[in-house]
Amino acid sequence: MARSQSAEEFLPLKSDVLLVLLALSSQPLHGYGIIRDVDERSDHQVVLQTGALYRMLRTLLRDGLIDECAAPRDEESDDERRRYYTLTALGDSVVSAEVARMSRLVRAARLIADGKKPRLA
């Protein structure tokens, strides 16, 4: 897309999208790698399905949040057909923005729980 987009336009993210982006934020991964990473990090709570993952990857590529990249050196490539994905700068700022949004939300929720009046903006 030619026109530059701001990170806020993508918020809020669906939880599985956030998890995929978080998985890619530490290192480049291939599709199966993403599924395993999310599985491990979520303590087997989030189980990504193959079709859903690739549909998501397609959208993220299209929106410019992730990009294809070369396989990392240390990764023993069991198949050259595997492609690796990494976060773009935009994807990175989207993740930061989403995390900030959620922490504000959590803080507000805590204040409400404490019977205080939060400032939501």
Added chain:
Amino acid sequence: MMQRLYRLLLLLSPREFRERFGEELLQTARSVQRDRPSFTNQCRAAIDAVATVAALHADLRAEARIDARQLVTKTRNSPMDSLLRDIRFAARGLVRTPSFTIFVVLTLALGIGANAAMYGIADKLLIRGPEHIADADNIARLFVTTHPKGINAFTTPSFGHVEFDALKGSTNVIDGIAQYAVNDRVEGRGADAQSVRVGMAAANFFPLLGVRPQLGRFFNEAENATSAPQHVIVLSYGSWQSQFGGKADVLGKQVVIDDEIYTVVGVTPRGFTGADLGHVDYWAPASIFGARITNDWTHAWDAQWLQGVVRIKQGVSREQVSRELTAAHRRAYVGDDKALAVGDVFVGDISASSDGSQSMDIRVLQWLSGVAILVLLIACANVANLLIARGVRRGREMAIRAALGANRFRIIRLLLLESLMLSVTGATVGTAIAYFVGSLARSSVFTYVEWTSSPVDVRVLAASIVIAGVTGMVIGLIPAWKISRPNLSNSLKSGVREGGGRHSYVRSGLTIAQAALSVTLLVGAGLFVKSLWQVRSLHLGIDADRVLTVGISRSNLRAGTDEAARNIERARRRNFLTSVLPDLAATPGVQHAAVAVGMPFGNRFSVKLRIPGIDSLPRLSTGGAS
């Protein structure tokens, strides 16, 4: 089984997705199956495969919608782009149908060109009038109507010098009154002598009109004194250019008029022709010429050789000026002419003819303009009809445009652009026609007028643009209104005959209007030819065929000569004519030769007589012959 399911998924998914992710997806699916071999997981994967296919198709549809919307937004954001696109489209459409375009452009060129040419003439005759006159609206020409016993009322713009002395200062409703006359004179001597037009004017003639000299000055009151006028002369711009090469040191040079030497004191601005439209070569003090008419010219009421122009005070009506001048004239008149003693002095347009009525040129111009407008109207009706016919053939195109979301404004705009393009092209070609028609009218009808600009000048071009714009709107609006309302369902069905069989009142109306205008024009032309034929076949009592006339322009008798000397000179001139006559008659090819004072129908001393019911038609406005 899982593999087969995902293969099916890829088969059903959009091609773009299949090509990009196919291999990878199957490999990942294999790895996942290895990790989660349980039946529950297999069921989950099956649901995932089916759901993904459906979701992918939905995604693509949504994306296409967004793209389309962005495209539309982009289009709407730049009205200039869409206008340019419409212009390009209209131009291409016209180029694709060259015979239609050429026919329409030529039709419009004829109409627009004829009108532009007429505008060029009307601009000079009616709108601008004689050049270099300040506040021309307040300038009027002086006339007098007398009612001599037994003959028709008689109106003339000619007065004696004494009249102006009497009227000057008689009333405060005018800012000034000045007399002048323009006549043929002889410039130069011997073989170099040539006939020139000389304006003889009072000194206040120039300041009254508000003209400023191009060079030097105009003559003053002292130089035009009736007792001892000075031989000074003002060159017209044309004479300055042709006789003196436009040089600045012309002041003080000498010019010979009627065998007398004049000193140049100034040059008039280009295009200055006094109060008339005709060409003038020189301007000299009127008093010099007055003395040549009669010795008592300063107080003779019947030496009527001068015309008068009046500058009316701002806000005073012509009727009031006429009343006051008539009263002053009647108070002052001491001549023998009983009819003139009670004559009605009045002021009229400076463009008026010698009897105070609208000038013949302006009437001819009005007729020609009327014909030009009729031609344009016929052209418009014709072209509008053609455009409707073209539009009917394009009904399906318009329907498709409407179906694709073009609103009525867009369609009307496109059609108007087409018609404007046609009319502007027509005007461009029409400029050439205007040049031709304008030149022809100048050289054949309005010959005496001093034309200073080209038949197609800036004002004529501006007029053509305006005419083209109005024409474009007129010929475009009716068809555009009609065509822009396509019947979508009918027009889009390919089986329906294009154009429809419905009777079109608009088209019939245009055809009827066109036919009516054409008939009007044809009848007018026919009557004109018939009148011309009748005039030509009228028996004048003379046989004008094979008759040639020769006029002799000679100097007036020198001023200040006594009566005896005048008589000697008159006799000399008479003798010249009678002595040259036998030589002329002896010239091979000459049957007879004669000397005459005037020509039939061209005699300045003739009086118009009309015998009611025999040789003339009564005037329609008066309801009968007087």
